[in-house]
Amino acid sequence: MISNPIEKYRPFVAFDRDFSERTWPSKRITQAPIWMSTDLRDGNQSLIEPMSVERKLRLFEQLIKIGFKEIEVGFPSASQTDFDFVRKLVDENRIPDDVTIIALTQSREDLIRQTVESCAGAKRAMIHLYNACAPAFRKIVFNMSKEEVKQIAIEGTRLIKQLTAEHPETHWLYEYSPEVFSTTEPEFALEVCHAVMDVWQPTPENKIVFNLPATIEATTPNMYADQVEWMHINMRNRDSVIISVHPHNDRGTAVAAAELAVMAGADRIEGCLFGNGERTGNVCLVTLAMNLYTQGIHPGLDFSDIDEVRRCAEYCTQLPVHPRHPYAGDLVFTAFSGSHQDAIKKGFAQQKPDALWEVPYLPIDPADVGRSYDAVIRVNSQSGKGGVSYLLEQEHGLVLPRRLQIEFSRAIQRVTDETGREVTAADVYNIFSREYLEQRKPWTLVRHRITGEAESGSGRQFEIEVELEHNGETRKLIGQGDGAIAAFVDALQSKVKVMDYHEHAIGTGTDTRAACYIEVRIDDAPTGFGVGVHGDIVTASFLAILSALNRHETHAVAPATQEAVTA
Template sequence: MLANPIQKYKPFVPFDRDFSERTWPSRRITTPPIWMSTDLRDGNQSLIEPMSVERKLRFFDQLLKIGFKEIEVGFPSASQTDFDFVRRLIDENRIPEDVTIIVLTQAREDLISRTVEAAAGARQAIIHLYNACAPAFRKIVFNMSRDEIRNIAVTGTRLVKQHMAKYPQTRWGYQYSPEVFSTTEPDFALDVSNAVAEEWDATPEKKLILNLPATIEATTPNLYADQIEWMHRNLARRDSIVLSVHPHNDRGTAVAAAEFAVMAGADRIEGCLFGSGERTGNVDLVTLALNLYTQGVHPGLDFSDIDEVRRCAEYCNQLPVHPRHPYAGDLVFTAFSGSHQDAIKKGLSQQQADALWEVPYLPIDPADLGRSYDAVIRVNSQSGKGGVSYLLEQEHGLVLPRRLQIEFSRAIQRVTDETGREVTAASVHDIFQDEYLKQHAPWKLVRHRIVGDPSAAEGHTFSIEVDLEHDGQVRTVRGEGDGAISAFVNALGLPVRIMDYHEHAIGTGTDTRAASYVELRLGDSATGFGVGIHRDIVTASFQAVLSAVNRHVKAGVDAMPAEAAQSA
């Protein structure tokens, strides 16, 4: 690093003089903004391996379940995959009547034509056009003057209108982004934006969405808020504009920048779940929404099952959510410090169900997000009673998934609270066996016969026959699926939904065994784990499923009777 970085890096200052007219610091957010998810476009384009159509559809359905009404679904002129995905949403009538899709395009006529064609036929759709306006792009990338850049935006808007007119059955909206607004001179950003609004002929009934992206987060969030408020004050047709922001996280302050921008006059926020996106990501809509919730403002988005949302994002993006991620990480409601645990325990013991939330160290009630009170559970090797996962790994080679560590720690907690004694490695393993490995009722695996390769490529279907012992009788069930576990679950005929799966080897050489961990739901129950250990990985996975099912039944969860499982 340079001893004097000012020689290489010039601090960004958006205004020639201090913007002393600012009023945003004294404002509060009392209503949620309009939310727009760009997970399927901006988020998807940043992935190491872009989503398949199956993953995109699953993500789209999850966004609908959360409650998003505006979803950017692709860049249809950029690839046939994106074009086909947009058409599939429309042709298969997958878009609810109150949801608007957005599609992105650059300002070239062939790309605009292709983009409008992709969205034609939707009940309502927004065409999102952008072009870079910042001086570095004008000089380095395009070698163009201000007038030439403005002309690209205006001409592109005119072409969008012309192509929209070909498909009157769709209710069209329009969004324009002066890309890299964050480092564009405010007077030029205003000039281009006003020119676009005039070309679109924006009115209160026919609004323009003007999106002001921090394409590169270049300065502190308060200065970005100044830029937004200056635009908010000076736009020629402010009552005919939905003012939108699209913060990126290059400086790690995107959430603050977005909140300040709303205080400064923004109506709408674009971002991704858990901050997915190029480089350091887009602004995190989960954190923004739940920040509002903790201030007594309902965000209009439903994160009452945050674990399901996180698992969907992890599956579709093929990227993990950090265990310390705000609100959603596996460890955010887990305290390791003894003093923290003590304060949380006391707070929970005094908290009334209908009272204001006042539990120390917890800014939100985990139950509001579908989480349990795992903050009081000790789970690491430094936490006395709670070093259960450490002991199991060190003594028995069992590497428990994080959520299983938390779940199993409850069983340990029950024992230690009842006995008042510390637990040893041997007693931890005994409790683990009783809790997971010895769960053989009401269903017990006798044998199975499988047709097809369990590790076959996606789409391969094979059959399975399973002999199960139930109420002392052995019954044979059959099922099919595209994987060993799916075929087994189908054979059971129970309302089982697999939420997560982990496996690893125990030992080496001829003594190697497989450990399988399955997290599932039985009906509408909460999630719970099952564990199987066997020399054969497929058998271990089946044992794990039955372990979880039996634990659910033992806990009082209703399941279909064994007769319902007869598929033969």
């Protein structure tokens, strides 16, 4: 009888002997692995509200833009939405020729048939079959023997080989996962993989993928690496096999487990952007890729505009990325400590453009991911930004987005540095008004008129006529776009890219006004905000764009990196 709660647990042991053959501790990663994104399958399954077709399509296109060549696009037999999405990709020819789509299925005949049907006609498609092999699943979930579990994998593989042969227009690949590999006896996992291999008959030109998932992260990363290397050493026909790993993050060590697994012989990593996934998530592919980047190894993935990737992921998953998330969080390049700020400032001052990166406290140049160093209020550091935004909200109903809070804190800091005194609530609003609301030159909005739908067949919905005053000269402009803001930006004929948009009401009833906060990027300058307040939300958004444009053209906001140097 267990009397102490901790006695319910025992350490997992993968081998009944020491695995002395290991070589991974002396290895280094010298090249990027094959990346497989499972955002649209494993990531989507974990969401409170699964992605719509529109959101899945947007994320799929973002994954293509990043550079993923293998994308698990869904679980077509699990829902009609997933099936329809995969068919949409195939039927509308949305898959680049060098990209392989992957569809997951359990080993049941009806599910396998539906999965193959969903992918048929694609240029390159991979069917991913899985069944759980771990002792707890054999005993508790399935009540099956080892031989029965192995037969499930064999029969499923045989059917997939038969069905895919009926669609020669598609280049078919195959992936098999002994699910819960992390707690399966390695000898049995290898036995099942070999049985699958005997059916599929892979070659060096047409390899099979054996995925070794840490479906439940049950061990320390070094033990997972031992399991992977044991499979790597003992796998038959290794030149015809791609060993893949799929680490979950139950113990919070998925990144380490993935990196050690590559040292141990893995060729491929499956995961999600920003670690999305069931329970504590899948391994974060952004972190893994950028970790390689900091070691001088190009990951083969493009995160040069990490804010765009993050915003897309947040929109599609409806989940926020933590402000302290490595490389992508709002605050990862922000130092609140005075000593940290001083060291970073001195590092920027000495850093040469063509030299090795050596700025203290910053493991990567923020510019390489499209970011800059965000300075903060040095006095009462952490509460400074929060206090300022609190006063604006309480006194004036202005609810600033997080990045605008950081940006505006610089203006407050300039005042406190110059005056040496603490600012009041009235001071805060006056500074905010001067920085954003009163930015009416060189561009001033005179009037605007939405004239209706644009030219038929253009793919655009709005046409707008705008009258602006520019340095005293009146200009009449016309723009088109798929929305009022897009049409207005088009009319400006400048390199303005809207990066983020927030709005809310101020007041109630007939006195209600709209506050609009728009973050834009102009040319290659760092992003900056504009703010507009008006009784009409469309007009408020136009005022916000002109506020940002005017601030840019009058150099109201210095680049954050330079400000960090001179502060």
